[in-house]
Amino acid sequence: MTDSINLLVVDDHPLFRQGVVHSLGLEPDLKVVGETASGEEALELARTLLPDLVLLDISMVGWSGITTAEKISIACPATTIVMLTVSDDKDKLLAAFKAGARGYVLKGVSGKELAQVIRSAVAGEVYVSPSIAAEMLVSLTQGQAPDPLQELTEREREILQLIGTGLTNRAIGERIFLSEKTVKHYVTNILQKLQVRSRVEAALVANRHGKPARS
Numbered sequence: 261m262t263d264s265i266n267l268l269v270v271d272d273h274p275l276f277r278q279g280v281v282h283s284l285g286l287e288p289d290l291k292v293v294g295e296t297a298s299g300e301e302a303l304e305l306a307r308t309l310l311p312d313l314v315l316l317d318i319s320m321v322g323w324s325g326i327t328t329a330e331k332i333s334i335a336c337p338a339t340t341i342v343m344l345t346v347s348d349d350k351d352k353l354l355a356a357f358k359a360g361a362r363g364y365v366l367k368g369v370s371g372k373e374l375a376q377v378i379r380s381a382v383a384g385e386v387y388v389s390p391s392i393a394a395e396m397l398v399s400l401t402q403g404q405a406p407d408p409l410q411e412l413t414e415r416e417r418e419i420l421q422l423i424g425t426g427l428t429n430r431a432i433g434e435r436i437f438l439s440e441k442t443v444k445h446y447v448t449n450i451l452q453k454l455q456v457r458s459r460v461e462a463a464l465v466a467n468r469h470g471k472p473a474r475s
Contacts, residue, residue: 264291265382268311270328271344272297272320276367280315280344283371290375299323299331306332311339312382316361318345318352326355333360340381344374348392363387408465411453419446424463 267284269292271277277295284290294305299316300323306314314332318325329341342363343356353364363381365374366389377387412420422432429443438446447459454465 264289265313265378266291266293266309266311267378268293268302268305268309268314269295270297270299270302270314270320270325271317273317280371280374284375284378286371287375290378297321299325299328302328303331303335306336306339310336313340313342313378315342315344315378318343318347318356326352326359329356329361330359342377342381342387344369348389348395350392350395353388353392357386364392365389366392408454412450416446416450416453419443420450420462420466423447423450423459424466 267290269277269281269284271280274297277297281292281295284292293309293311296302296305297320299320302314302316303323305311314329316325316329320328323331325343325345329343332339333341340363341359341361342365343353343361344365344367345352346367348366356364362384363377363386365377365387369377369389380387409417409420418436419432422435427435429447430440432438433440433443447462450462451457451459454462456462456465
C-alpha cells in the first residue's frame with residue numbers, strides 16, 4: 261500500500277481550515293498531521309513534522325503566505341508548498357512561485373479537486389487554477405511585443421535595409437534620392453521605433469527578424 265501524503269494546513273480562518281482538514285481527511289491516501297492559523301507557527305510545525313506538503317493561505321495576520329512559503333522552502337526543501345487562496349492577483353501568484361510554491365489553487369475548488377492537486381504537486385507537477393492560468397496566458401499573449409519591423413513604414417524599411425549593408429546616411433540619400441538630412445531624420449525614427457541606440461543595433465534587429473521586405 262502506498263504511504264500516505266502527510267499534510268500541514270495553514271489558514272487563519274478557523275471554519276474554512278477545519279472544512280479543508282475534514283475534506284482531505286476523507287481521502288485514504290492523505291493525512292493531515294498538523295494545522296495552524298499563523299505563518300510563524302507553520303514554520304515551526306514544518307520543521308518538526310516534516311510534512312510532504314503544506315497548504316498555505318496567502319493573506320494571514322503576521323507573516324503572509326508568501327513570506328511563510330519562502331521560509332518553509334528554505335528550512336524544509338523536501339516539503340512541497342501549495343497556496344490555497346481567494347486571491348487571483350497575478351503578481352501574488354508569481355511571488356508565490358518565486359517563494360517556492362508548486363501550486364496555486366483558488367478557494368472554491370472542490371475537496372476532490374484539491375486532493376488531486378495535492379497528489380500532483382507531491383509528484384512534482386506544477387498547478388495553477390485554470391481560471392487564473394487562462395487570464396495570465398491572455399495577458400502574456402497581449403503583452404508580447406510584435407515584430408518591431410512591422411512598426412516601420414515602407415521607406416523606413418528600405419533605409420534600414422541599406423543601413424544593414426553598411427552605407428552612410430549620405431550614401432543612402434544618393435541611392436534613394438533623398439537629402440542626407442532627410443535620411444538622418446528617418447534613421448532617428450527607425451532607432452526610436454526599434455528601441456535601439458545605434459545603427460549597428462538596428463541592423464542586428466533587422467537580421468534577427470529577417471530582412472525587411474521590399475515592395
